[in-house]
Amino acid sequence: MPKAYRYRLYPNAAQADLLNRHFGSVRYLYNWALAKKTQAYQTENKALSRYDIQRELPNLKGEQQWLKEINSQALQSALLNLDSAYTRFFREKKGFPRFKSKKDSRHSFQCPQNVKVDFSTSTIQLPKIGKVKAVLSREFVGTIKTVTVSKSATGKVFASVLVETTDVLPAKSAPNQALAVGIDVGLKDFATLSTGEAIANPRFLKKSLKKLRRLSRQHSKKQKGSSNRNKSRVRLARQHERVSNQRTDFLHKVSTRIVRENQTVCVESLNISGLLKNTKLSRAIADVSWGSFVSMLEYKCEWQGKNLVKIGRFEPSSKLCTCGTLNHALTLKDRVWTCSACGTTHNRDLLAANNIVRFAFQKQNLIGVDSPESALVETAVR
Ligand SMILES: [Zn+2]
Numbered sequence: 428m429p430k431a432y433r434y435r436l437y438p439n440a441a442q443a444d445l446l447n448r449h450f451g452s453v454r455y456l457y458n459w460a461l462a463k464k465t466q467a468y469q470t471e472n473k474a475l476s477r478y479d480i481q482r483e484l485p486n487l488k489g490e491q492q493w494l495k496e497i498n499s500q501a502l503q504s505a506l507l508n509l510d511s512a513y514t515r516f517f518r519e520k521k522g523f524p525r526f527k528s529k530k531d532s533r534h535s536f537q538c539p540q541n542v543k544v545d546f547s548t549s550t551i552q553l554p555k556i557g558k559v560k561a562v563l564s565r566e567f568v569g570t571i572k573t574v575t576v577s578k579s580a581t582g583k584v585f586a587s588v589l590v591e592t593t594d595v596l597p598a599k600s601a602p603n604q605a606l607a608v609g610i611d612v613g614l615k616d617f618a619t620l621s622t623g624e625a626i627a628n629p630r631f632l633k634k635s636l637k638k639l640r641r642l643s644r645q646h647s648k649k650q651k652g653s654s655n656r657n658k659s660r661v662r663l664a665r666q667h668e669r670v671s672n673q674r675t676d677f678l679h680k681v682s683t684r685i686v687r688e689n690q691t692v693c694v695e696s697l698n699i700s701g702l703l704k705n706t707k708l709s710r711a712i713a714d715v716s717w718g719s720f721v722s723m724l725e726y727k728c729e730w731q732g733k734n735l736v737k738i739g740r741f742e743p744s745s746k747l748c749t750c751g752t753l754n755h756a757l758t759l760k761d762r763v764w765t766c767s768a769c770g771t772t773h774n775r776d777l778l779a780a781n782n783i784v785r786f787a788f789q790k791q792n793l794i795g796v797d798s799p800e801s802a803l804v805e806t807a808v809r
Pocket residue numbers: 748749750751752766767768769770771
């Protein structure tokens with residue numbers, strides 16, 4: 428089973444310089460190849476393959492001698508990434524590959540081979556860079572498949588190590604409604620469980636978000652190119668990182684507990700990208716990070732032999748009374764409603780959570796049960 432481990436790296440000055448050259452060169456090559464492909468298509472109506480481009484690499488290295496100091500496999504990975512970006516564009520109609528910029532918030536390169544993680548000396552050996560100090564918080568047993576080295580906006584360097592582990596997934600028992608929990612994603616609360624438990628967004632996260640908004644406002648007022656603007660950019664990036672770390676910790680805690688306590692977890696597969704077009708809700712929905720929460724639930728269920736059942740995204744879960752009456756008039760701000768047919772009063776979030784379990788089992792809409800597509804989620808380590 429493949430698993431990903433993420434470690435913080437502490438390069439010395441010479442290594443930091445080499446790392447920066449790798450980030451820069453990989454970006455250069457990606458942009459060079461993208462320009463080449465685009466030009467060939469526009470002027471000759473020709474689609475250049477990765478191999479067409481790879482064949483020109485020795486020439487390019489002749490012209491740009493500094494490319495020879497870069498791990499050649501990291502360079503080839505950049506071409507592979509460009510290929511995947513093209514595939515996504517044509518197959519999934521995702522955006523056309525864009526040029527990478529020095530100003531991007533994240534820089535990365537990949538090492539598909541010759542990386543050694545040494546737990547006894549707390550180092551990761553990278554080709555052309557050498558043994559870099561690292562905090563190896565979690566040990567693994569298995570074969571390293573590929574390593575992605577990345578640098579965040581605040582200058583922290585990480586290595587994400589993808590490992591083919593020898594771990595065997597535990598066997599699952601069939602989903603059991605009596606042992607199942609339904610989760611309704613909320614805007615006011617983070618989530619409501621069918622057990623009646625409401626999980627609020629933690630206070631520290633709200634506080635950090637408030638600070639993030641303030642810093643972001645301040646930043647936008649600073650004059651472009653000024654040193655004050657650069658300072659505020661770093662402050663803003665730091666706060667972004669803090670919020671995202673706090674949020675990830677929170678999501679890990681909640682998802683771990685829910686998977687441990689239940690045999691089957693039922694969720695709605697919300698159309699997050701569709702919802703994000705509504706700008707008023709977008710902030711709140713992005714904040715509650717439903718997407719990453721569901722993927723955590725998915726892989727944790729796989730690892731622990733539990734079931735995750737996803738139901739379709741357009742089920743009227745908060746509007747449907749247990750008697751079968753649908754309350755068409757329910758709006759987002761109605762937290763409680765009374766059924767006109769049977770007189771039952773519902774808390775909309777709790778009703779939704781219960782309905783999610785009901786739909787999951789009644790309709791046998793078991794999309795998520797046997798799909799271990801989720802195993803590749805990074806474990807949170809800093
Ligand atoms: Zn009713």
